[in-house]
Amino acid sequence: MSERFDSSRAPEPVGLYPHARRVGNLLFLSGVGPRERGSKKIPGVELDSEGNITSYDIATQCHSVFKNVRYILEEAGSSWENLVDVTVYLTNMKKDFPTYNKLYAEYFKDNQPCRTTLEIGSLPTPIAIELKCIATIGEKR
Numbered sequence: 575m576s577e578r579f580d581s582s583r584a585p586e587p588v589g590l591y592p593h594a595r596r597v598g599n600l601l602f603l604s605g606v607g608p609r610e611r612g613s614k615k616i617p618g619v620e621l622d623s624e625g626n627i628t629s630y631d632i633a634t635q636c637h638s639v640f641k642n643v644r645y646i647l648e649e650a651g652s653s654w655e656n657l658v659d660v661t662v663y664l665t666n667m668k669k670d671f672p673t674y675n676k677l678y679a680e681y682f683k684d685n686q687p688c689r690t691t692l693e694i695g696s697l698p699t700p701i702a703i704e705l706k707c708i709a710t711i712g713e714k715r
Contacts, residue, residue: 577595618633618700632703651711651712662692663692663693
């Protein structure tokens with residue numbers, strides 16, 4: 575048995591899926607990007623008239639995606655401290671990993687979940703980072 579969660583603060587999903595799903599005391603988050611709720615705006619991204627990325631700021635996107643993950647966790651009854659596993663997708667590992675890794679260390683200095691970081695060719699929207707997370711729910715780790 576599982577329970578669906580949708581955040582009123584995180585960006586709307588770009589497909590037919592919930593922000594998160596609870597199974598037992600685990601909360602599984604769908605992929606979360608840096609978009610802003612209620613708009614197509616992506617913090618730190620400049621697009622041309624055809625919607626192609628002309629430039630982006632990975633630090634701005636990191637801050638935004640971490641904020642969106644926190645929104646989902648909190649609204650589903652969990653917390654940042656309850657994250658146990660984080661999978662990170664970057665579209666440019668060589669260029670973006672140093673900045674992302676530095677910011678990740680700041681955000682996760684007290685809670686250090688397991689982590690996997692992968693480079694992929696693209697994401698469904700013009701973003702450079704997406705997180706897939708698992709957290710406990712209902713109790714502190």
